[in-house]
Amino acid sequence: MSQPIISFSRPYRSARELDNLRDVLELGHVHGDGPFTLSATNRLKAITGADHILLTTSGTHALELSSLLLDLGPGDEVIMPSFTFPSAANAIALTGARIVFVDIEPVNGNVDASLIGRNVTSETKAISIVHYGGVAGDLAEVVRIAEAHGLALIEDNAHGLGGTWQGRQLGTIGELAIQSFHDTKNIHAGEGGAIIVNDPELMGRAEMLREKGTNRSRFLRGQVDKYTWTDIGSSFLPSELVAAVLDSQLAEFDHIQAWRHRIWNSYSAGLSDWALAQDVSLMTIPEGREHTAHIFFMLMPTHADQTAIIAHLRELGIVATFHYVPLDSSAAGLKYGRTPEPALVSEDFSSRLVRLPLWAGMTDGEIERVIDGVSSYSPR
Ligand SMILES: *Cc1c(COP(=O)(O)O)cnc(C)c1O
Helix, strand or coil: CCCCCCCCCCCEEECCCHHHHHHHHHHCCCCCCHHHHHHHHHHHHHHHHCEEEEEHHHHHHHHHHHHHHCCCCCCEEEEECCCCCHHHHHHCCCCCCCCEEEEEEECCCEHHHHHHHHHCCCCEEEEEECCCCCCCHHHHHHHHHHHHCCCEEEEEEECCCEEECCCCCCCCCCCCEEEECCCCCCCCCCCCCCEEEECHHHHHHHHHHEEEEEEHHHHHHCCCCCCECCCCCCCCCCCCCCHHHHHHHHHHHHHHHHHHHHHHHHHHCCCCHHHHHCCCCCCCCCCEEEEECCCCECCCHHHHHHHHHHHHHHHCCCCCCCCCCCCCCCCCHHHHEECCCCCHHHHHHHEEEEECCCCCCCCHHHHHHHHHEEEHHCCC
């Protein structure tokens, strides 16, 4: 008897999304920066405690906007982990700056902070990190190095909305941080993103770069009497249709997060005996962190087990997946980056990591099926 497929991820449907979309179309303000943009931005400020947030068309565009704000260009270097999403690297490569890939730590997959300091050169301008799975790494050391060398810190917080480190919200620690609202993320708008500008001096320029390099935002606030081309820039602001969906999702943030945490906690408890017996490491959350239940991962004993358990689960109608092929050895990574020391942990981590289905909407029966399916696998 074949059971219905349990997908890896499924975009959440929020209660007000259709009403919000109708409101936008009926009110007629469909381009960006209307009432839903304002409302969604305020909800993001309430969650993060940040003062300066701008919605963008994607997390990728927020990363590109970050690079523009930091004036990155040829001759500059940016240090980042080899185990991250390509957008973080693209945002550097597009400016002509060089990426310096460093390895990760083997438990949570975050950058190995001890490797950053020894790879800072006179060209280094910034450090770009990701809070993998919405779990902060050794941020004390990252921040210390950034401050000691006067480097900007960019947080890719696509996984970490609402997560904390030592009581501080993720996304409020670096000069700049980004969020993604792609429909695989906890909160989504189909496609969408945001930039959090924690260095207030960058905010005025961030507004202009986001609006085609014009001072249109100041014009709309009545601060200038006509708007002109003032800087480089692009069109990074989302339509109100996107903001309307985002706003309806953010209105249910606590509900969505509680649902995801319930799944995460069920996996963690339900798989612990199996994992111990089979030499599998389950995702853990270190002291002083609150995570976001964005992903639940397991590290299998070998790469062969990674392949085999994904196939085993597929036969049971459960879609599990690996994550992040390391960037340093990818075709573009070789072209646009350099890797001073081989990123062996990153390669090993990537070759053994398996992520389980996790989305608000999964039923208790589906969660059980995943736990049973995983537990019925024995490593080779
Ligand atoms: C999804 C994601 C991005 C890109 O966000 P988009 O909104 O899809 O452009 C960047 N970094 C990480 C870590 C992501 O997971």
